[in-house]
Amino acid sequence: MRIIVVGGNGTIGKAVVDVLKAENHEVITAGRTSGDLSVDMTSPESIEAMFQKLGAVDAIVSTAGAAKKVNVEKMTPKDLHLAVESKLLGQINLALIGQNYLRRGGSITLTTGIMKDDPIANGASSAMANGGVAAFVKAAAVDFTRGIRINCVSPNVLEESYDRLKDSFKGFVPVPASRVAAAFLKSVAGCQTGQEYQVYH
């Protein structure tokens, strides 16, 4: 398969690229400043330009998306923008625009996260975006024809990120990136649609 991984040079992305390449797939990575192709998924024009360069693919994977950590009591409407533009709309626009470049039987796999199910302090903005992406995936799956599938992966905090994030995730038992990557492989190479693969253990 020919697969685009947006965020393919990130912590999760690298593990996903490794597992896909190990299965002999052709993997193209993209990011704002990293990867084979340049894209800023907060801009629909940038997404369209990336797909114009890329051409047809069999799978679209997103392991990208940012949000601001802010306590709700101090959160302003502006603080929400990053999560809405990046994690939520960035990924959904990738699916909407990308579907036009997907071959018959292709798939879309997006990233959410445990914060929507197991809240942490200052995580409401991220949780909102995660929940929105998961709901979109579940509902969008029933609309797609041509055998097109859509799923998302909801990782726990990663072992590889735990040093950086441990103060926010006390008591969470991190999971290895390789286990998260396996869920992406299940989505890309499997037959299920409308699923959220929760990699919490």
Ligand SMILES: NC(=O)c1ccc[n+]([C@@H]2O[C@H](COP(=O)([O-])OP(=O)(O)OC[C@H]3O[C@@H](n4cnc5c(N)ncnc54)[C@H](OP(=O)(O)O)[C@@H]3O)[C@@H](O)[C@H]2O)c1
């Ligand atoms: N790490 C964890 O423990 C963990 C756990 C659960 C969920 N998540 C979620 O999983 C996603 C990836 O996490 P990560 O830890 O792998 O992040 P990361 O290491 O920071 O990697 C993010 C990747 O996405 C790309 N990216 C960021 N913003 C982009 C944009 N607007 N357009 C295009 N590419 C963009 C980055 O490349 P450029 O800088 O070149 O754009 C980078 O390759 C995030 O949404 C995160 O919240 C992470």
